[in-house]
Amino acid sequence: MKSLALENLSKTYFDPYRGTQLTAIKDVSLNVKEGDFVAVVGPSGCGKSTILNMIAGFVPVTSGRILVDGREVKGPGPDRGVVFQSHALFPWKTVAENVTFGPKMRGVGKQERAKIAEEYLALAGLSHAADQYPAELSGGMQQRVGVVRALANNPDVLLMDEPFASVDAQTRMTLQEELTRIWEERRPTVVFITHDVSEAVFLANRVVVLSKGLVLEKVEIPLARPRSWERLVEDDKFKALSNQVLQLVRSA
Numbered sequence: 001m002k003s004l005a006l007e008n009l010s011k012t013y014f015d016p017y018r019g020t021q022l023t024a025i026k027d028v029s030l031n032v033k034e035g036d037f038v039a040v041v042g043p044s045g046c047g048k049s050t051i052l053n054m055i056a057g058f059v060p061v062t063s064g065r066i067l068v069d070g071r072e073v074k075g076p077g078p079d080r081g082v083v084f085q086s087h088a089l090f091p092w093k094t095v096a097e098n099v100t101f102g103p104k105m106r107g108v109g110k111q112e113r114a115k116i117a118e119e120y121l122a123l124a125g126l127s128h129a130a131d132q133y134p135a136e137l138s139g140g141m142q143q144r145v146g147v148v149r150a151l152a153n154n155p156d157v158l159l160m161d162e163p164f165a166s167v168d169a170q171t172r173m174t175l176q177e178e179l180t181r182i183w184e185e186r187r188p189t190v191v192f193i194t195h196d197v198s199e200a201v202f203l204a205n206r207v208v209v210l211s212k213g214l215v216l217e218k219v220e221i222p223l224a225r226p227r228s229w230e231r232l233v234e235d236d237k238f239k240a241l242s243n244q245v246l247q248l249v250r251s252a
């Protein structure tokens with residue numbers, strides 16, 4: 001697992017219809033230590049996805065640098081795994097084939113792939129669904145396949161952009177607990193984008209509040225692990241931290 005550094009990052013988009021420039025990210029610096037879990041929150045349009053897409057290498061930076069373990073990001077790469085809100089699974093492939101797609105592309109053999117599928121599907125509680133097709137699964141299950149598909153590539157950095165936004169509240173809490181468990185077990189370096197404050201506080205070690213492309217505040221989340229909703233829902237420290245972040249987002 002690798003560290004991640006954003007150094008004075010800025011992003012300006014050109015609007016070809018109006019012929020104007022729009023500054024989406026302004027001088028953002030952030031250090032994410034190896035094996036750390038950082039959440040980024042902020043109102044719609046504040047630049048969360050732009051930051052994630054630049055780290056992923058999908059969107060070029062206007063100025064500043066992104067370093068993964070000291071090496072500058074120049075484009076997408078297998079060292080960074082990405083999970084989006086829409087899981088974008090291959091509908092014609094089974095769950096197991098979806099999960100092992102990355103390893104297959106890298107030339108990993110059939111036997112080894114079977115092992116990877118077994119391991120990662122067990123991690124997500126999806127062993128029973130290995131031979132099913134995405135359309136046969138619930139939205140929450142599809143989302144879990146999306147998460148372990150990214151993990152199966154063994155990325156150094158896991159980038160997640162509102163991965164649980166489209167599932168119901170109950171499933172969402174289960175997915176949050178599963179992600180925490182997986183992270184506590186594997187310790188990938190994670191950047192998790194969400195506009196859900198309690199989700200950010202529940203999952204992360206640190207919450208970055210973004211406002212109009214600027215870092216408004218970084219809030220440490222020193223809650224004990226392992227974390228579960230059963231324990232945290234009534235926890236005073238959790239409530240206080242959630243309130244603090246919520247006030248910041250409201251003022252953003």
Ligand SMILES: Nc1ncnc2c1ncn2[C@@H]1O[C@H](COP(=O)(O)OP(=O)(O)OP(=O)(O)O)[C@@H](O)[C@H]1O
Nearest residue numbers: 013014022024043044045046047048049050051195
């Ligand atoms: N490809 C693009 N071309 C031009 N402008 C863009 C592009 N992508 C994003 N923007 C603009 O950059 C700003 C930040 O957008 P971004 O998608 O990063 O916000 P966000 O925080 O992820 O919002 P949301 O919570 O709604 O997903 C917005 O003003 C948006 O209109």
Ligand SMILES: [Mg+2]
Nearest residue numbers: 048049050161
């Ligand atoms: Mg977004």
